[in-house]
Amino acid sequence: MSGTSSAPVPRLTVITLGVSNLRASIAFYEALGFARKLRATGEAVAFFDTGGTVLALFPWDQLAQDVTLPENPRPQAFRGMTLAWNCRTTEEVDAVLDFAISKGASLLKPGHKTEYGGYSGYFADPDNHPWEVVVAPGIEVGEDRRVHLQD
Secondary structure, three states, X not given: OOOOOOOOOOOOOEEEEEEOOHHHHHHHHHHOOOEEEOHHHOOOOEEEEOOOOEEEEEEHHHHHHHOOOOOOOOOOOOOOOOEEEEOOOHHXXXXXXXXXXXXXXXXXXXXXXXXXXXEEEEEEOOOOOEEEEEEEOOEEEOOXXXXXXXX
């Protein structure tokens, strides 16, 4: 092997959520406004354009089987992971939380000032995957609606 080793470029491309009812979860994420892509996959798997990373939905039992972990018992407690929807203002955080609730999400924590000078709240999707809706110092949401981090 030659002396020049090039490491792969790290990137997060897809977040796949295991869901109990694929059809209901597709409807929920479409109602939130995420655009479904690759519809040819039918009800085997669903892919959504999030403006950056792709969000995929896959049946919980099949996803557990694919990663060789038991599908049961399904966790009711915190799973050590959240998804985030960054916003530009506190008003936008409250509006997104209200909107998500109106589309079938459950409110986990209402919008509140954070100790680090931001503002956030949490909702859960139909399978209790927690989403933080947040405006945070140092994390700008640009005109393109993408997150831009300071160096």
